[in-house]
Amino acid sequence: MKVIITGALGHIGSRLIRELPLHFSNIDIVMIDNLKTQRYASLFGLPDVARYHFIEGDVTSMELAPVLSDADVVIHLAALTDAAASFDQPEEMERVNYTATKRVAEACAHAKIPMIHASSTSVYGTSKGKVDECCGDEDINPQSPYAEAKRNEEILIADLCKKGELQAMSFRFGTIFGTSPGMRFHTAVNKFCWQAIMGLPLTVWKTAYEQRRPYLDLSDAVRAVAFVIENRLFDGKIYNAVTVNATVHEVVDQICRHVPNVSVNFVNNRIMNQLSYHVLNTRLSAKDFGMKGDLGQAVKETLELLKNANAR
Ligand SMILES: NC(=O)c1ccc[n+]([C@@H]2O[C@H](COP(=O)([O-])OP(=O)(O)OC[C@H]3O[C@@H](n4cnc5c(N)ncnc54)[C@H](O)[C@@H]3O)[C@@H](O)[C@H]2O)c1
Secondary structure, three states, X not given: OEEEEEOOOOOOHHHHHHHHHXXXXXXXXXXXXXXXXXXXXXXXXXXOOOEEEEEEOOOOOOOOHHHHOOOOEEEEOOOOOOOHHHHHOHHHHHHHHHHHHHHHHHHHHHHOOOEEEEXXXXXXXXXXXXXXXXXXXXXXXXXXXXXXXXXXXXXXXXXXXXXXXXXXXXXXXXXXXXXXOOOOOOOHHHHHHHHHHOOOOEEEEOOOOOOEEEEEEHHHHHHXXXXXXXXXXXXXXXXXXXXXXXXXXXXXXXXXXXXXXXXEEEEOOOOOOOOOOEEOOHHHHHOOOOOOOOHHHHHHHHHHHOOOOOOO
C-alpha cells in the first residue's frame, strides 16, 4: 500500500508515519512537508518496517499529480495550525489552509484516490451541552479564522463527494495531546505541561477554566486514521474524534499530580466565550470504534520528556 501524507512532519504526522506500519505491512509512506516549521527531527530514526520517501514541497503550489500516481490514500494534514495567532492573519489562514485542501482534494478527485481530511472540533460553538456530527448549523459557530477555514474546507470536501467527484471523509479532531517527535506546545495540554516544567504560571484564558472542551489522544488519532483506511470509510461524511471532554481545571489537576506548586495566571484571549460543550463520537461509535487514550497517562509522558529540561 502507498500512502501520501501532507504535513507529515507535524505533531500528528510525525507519530502517524511511525505507527501506520503497525497497522499495514508492506507500506510505502510518501511524506510531503514545506519544512516551514523546521521539524527535521521528525525524520530522525524512522523505523525499518516501512519504505519512506520525503518530498520538500508546498501543497499550495507544487505539482501534485506525479506524486499521487499509484497512491492508495492521501492523508491531508498540511495546514497553518495556530488558532489563536490566526486572528492576526485571517487572509493567510484562508489562503493557505483552504487553498491547500482544495488543491489536494482536486488532485485526489482527478486521480481517483480517496482522501482523509483533518478538520477540527473548533468548528463547533454551542451552549447546548452535548453535540455530535449530526447537529444543525445552529451548533456550528467557528470562533477563529482558523476554525472558519476548517469549516469552509469541510463544505468543499462534502460538495465534491456529493457530486460523486471525490471519495473522502473529514475528521473533526479534538485538541491533540500526547507526544511525538514533531510535537508542538501551543495547544492547551502541551502548553500547560511546558509551562509547569519551566516553573512558569499556566496561562489560562479567563473564561476557560471550567469550560468543557474536546481533546484527542494522539494514539487514538492514529488508530482512527488506520480504522478509516481499513474500513474504507470514504463516505463523504464528517466524523468526530475525541478521547475525552475535559475542563482546563481537570487538565491542570493532572499536571499537579506530577509537578508541585503549579500556579495559574488568568489571561485575556480573543477566542474567549462562554461556551462549554461536550463532543460525542456518534459516527465512529456506530462503527464500533472506541477510544483508548488516557489524558493522565499522556500528561505524565509529556512531563517525563521534559523532566531534565529545567533543573531546580
Ligand atoms: N493538533 C491539534 O490539536 C489539531 C486539532 C484538530 C485538527 N488538527 C488538524 O490536523 C492537521 C495536522 O495538525 P498538526 O497538529 O500535526 O499540525 P502541525 O502544525 O504540527 O503540523 C502541520 C505540518 O504541515 C506543514 N505545512 C504547513 N503548511 C504546509 C503547506 N502549505 N505545504 C506543505 N506542508 C505544510 C508544517 O510544516 C507542519 O510540519 C492540521 O490540519 C490541523 O489543523 C490538529
